[in-house]
Amino acid sequence: xxxxxxxxxxxxxxxxxxxxxxxxxxxxxxxxxxxxxxxxxxxxxxxxxxxxxxxxxxxxxxxxxxxxxxxxxxxxxxxxxxxxxxxxxxxxxxxxxxxxxxxxxxxxxxxxxxxxxxxxxxxxxxxxxxxxxxxxxxxxxxxxxxxxxxxxxxxxxxxxxxxxxxxxxxxxxxxxxxxxxxxxxxxxxxxxxxxxxxxxxxxxxxxxxxxxxxxxxxxxxxxxxxxxxxxxxxxxxxxxxxxxxxxxxxxxxxxxxxxxxxxxxxxxxxxxxxxxxxxxxxxxxxxxxxxxxxxxxxxxxxxxxxxxxxxxxxxxxxxxxxxxxxxxxxxxxxxxxxxxxxxxxxxxxxxxxxxxxxxxxxxxxxxxxxxxxxxxxxxxxxxxxxxxxxxxxxxxxxxxxxxxxxxx
Amino acid sequence: xxxxxxxxxxxxxxxxxxxxxxxxxxxxxxxxxxxxxxxxxxxxxxxxxxxxxxxxxxxxxxxxxxxxxxxxxxxxxxxxxxxxxxxxxxxxxxxxxxxxxxxxxxxxxxxxxxxxx
Numbered sequence: 001x002x003x004x005x006x007x008x009x010x011x012x013x014x015x016x017x018x019x020x021x022x023x024x025x026x027x028x029x030x031x032x033x034x035x036x037x038x039x040x041x042x043x044x045x046x047x048x049x050x051x052x053x054x055x056x057x058x059x060x061x062x063x064x065x066x067x068x069x070x071x072x073x074x075x076x077x078x079x080x081x082x083x084x085x086x087x088x089x090x091x092x093x094x095x096x097x098x099x100x101x102x103x104x105x106x107x108x109x110x111x112x113x114x115x116x117x118x119x120x121x122x123x124x125x126x127x128x129x130x131x132x133x134x135x136x137x138x139x140x141x142x143x144x145x146x147x148x149x150x151x152x153x154x155x156x157x158x159x160x161x162x163x164x165x166x167x168x169x170x171x172x173x174x175x176x177x178x179x180x181x182x183x184x185x186x187x188x189x190x191x192x193x194x195x196x197x198x199x200x201x202x203x204x205x206x207x208x209x210x211x212x213x214x215x216x217x218x219x220x221x222x223x224x225x226x227x228x229x230x231x232x233x234x235x236x237x238x239x240x241x242x243x244x245x246x247x248x249x250x251x252x253x254x255x256x257x258x259x260x261x262x263x264x265x266x267x268x269x270x271x272x273x274x275x276x277x278x279x280x281x282x283x284x285x286x287x288x289x290x291x292x293x294x295x296x297x298x299x300x301x302x303x304x305x306x307x308x309x310x311x312x313x314x315x316x317x318x319x320x321x322x323x324x325x326x327x328x329x330x331x332x333x334x335x336x337x338x339x340x341x342x343x344x345x346x347x348x349x350x351x352x353x354x355x356x357x358x359x360x361x362x363x364x365x366x367x368x369x370x371x372x373x374x375x376x377x378x379x380x381x382x383x384x385x386x387x388x389x390x391x392x393x394x395x396x397x398x399x400x401x402x403x404x405x406x407x408x
Numbered sequence: 409x410x411x412x413x414x415x416x417x418x419x420x421x422x423x424x425x426x427x428x429x430x431x432x433x434x435x436x437x438x439x440x441x442x443x444x445x446x447x448x449x450x451x452x453x454x455x456x457x458x459x460x461x462x463x464x465x466x467x468x469x470x471x472x473x474x475x476x477x478x479x480x481x482x483x484x485x486x487x488x489x490x491x492x493x494x495x496x497x498x499x500x501x502x503x504x505x506x507x508x509x510x511x512x513x514x515x516x517x518x519x520x521x522x523x524x525x
């Protein structure tokens with residue numbers, strides 16, 4: 001790796017570790033200081049390595065510098081604190097005596113605990129995803145802005161507000177106790193799920209960045225699976241779901257960035273290794289009698305890894321969607337369920353049910369109707385695709401629909 | 409939007425169905441409920457198994473099962489969201505339980521906790 005590649009790579013992988021450990025060490029009220037120390041460390045690396053070359057063990061170098069900077073920060077703070085708050089002097093000195101622990105175990109523990117802290121109920125879901133990207137994944141503000149299709153200022157402000165809440169609320173950086181872990185873990189899973197979807201379904205044209213988002217979401221879920229207390233069925237189910245989805249990543253986006261529909265995908269591009277991993281985690285998820293929405297979605301994704309159009313496949317998918325919709329309604333699930341219904345019971349019955357969905361603001365609704373009317377009433381198919389075209393927002397969606405109309 | 413309960417009444421609940429029949433009914437019921445859920449109109453629901461069923465009478469005597477002198481039994485219910493009783497009735501018309509002759513679906517409005525009902 002050349003220096004130009006090495007520093008960004010290390011920044012991504014190491015700055016988040018340093019930040020998490022320092023945050024854990026000093027407490028949530030010093031979150032910004034932790035971030036500052038991490039960036040100052042990389043600034044030092046950039047300045048020093050440019051002249052003296054890359055050290056033999058760059059990671060150890062970074063950790064040593066980070067530790068030093070943290071020590072300097074606290075002694076500077078101490079001077080200030082000694083004058084205005086002598087009563088808390090004692091605790092600061094105690095802190096100082098403690099060494100900052102950058103061992104693998106403490107890095108993992110700190111990241112896991114930070115994950116729970118960030119997914120605190122006082123923080124909005126959107127901000128949780130942003131914070132996770134910034135603090136746990138080491139993404140730059142600009143990258144987050146690109147992923148969210150917004151600008152740097154908006155992202156900065158949103159993160160600032162969220163950090164303020166964590167600071168003021170003195171959110172503790174611990175893994176919740178066994179009694180409260182259920183609810184908190186659910187919030188963590190939702191954030192990871194949103195983070196993944198942000199990458200998988202993003203309208204951003206930056207494909208490398210989108211893949212990174214997906215990988216990061218999987219890495220966070222993997223952290224949970226590796227920890228005994230958080231290795232629960234729903235976590236495994238979510239990880240299985242992400243493995244199955246990711247197995248189609250190469251096949252679902254064409255070379256020029258267009259989305260390739262499932263039925264048109266070249267299945268030789270599907271990643272067998274990820275499919276096998278998904279199957280493994282889905283099996284782990286089936287321990288216990290819990291049936292979360294991730295179990296259902298992972299099972300649906302599993303059936304999609306089998307390309308052949310069998311009756312068994314679509315009947316299973318239909319029943320899984322029936323169950324999923326009872327747990328949690330979403331327009332996407334309603335549309336996909338109706339598609340599965342057409343595969344099991346034929347287009348005419350599916351048309352009757354599709355028309356009851358009433359999702360007339362959603363271009364996928366009209367795309368589905370267009371698809372179902374194909375061969376039943378091509379005029380209606382065409383008019384539905386045209387309605388979809390009028391509602392579609394992104395260029396790639398418009399192109400896909402346009403193609404459908406031309407093929408009629 | 410109001411909530412309505414759709415109560416499935418079976419004419420002869422004691423009749424034994426073959427596993428294949430049960431499987432088909434289950435799938436049909438799931439498809440019917442799934443269709444309601446896909447419209448975001450499903451609230452909750454459950455089947456009511458015959459195991460551990462008891463009837464407690466006025467004189468506190470307890471008998472096994474809902475069967476005996478009464479043939480009609482409740483097989484389950486679902487609660488749906490609907491703008492009117494007519495819409496709830498339209499949902500009820502699709503219930504697979506109605507394929508059995510003599511079976512009925514009773515549609516009742518759920519009382520709102522507004523102090524009036």
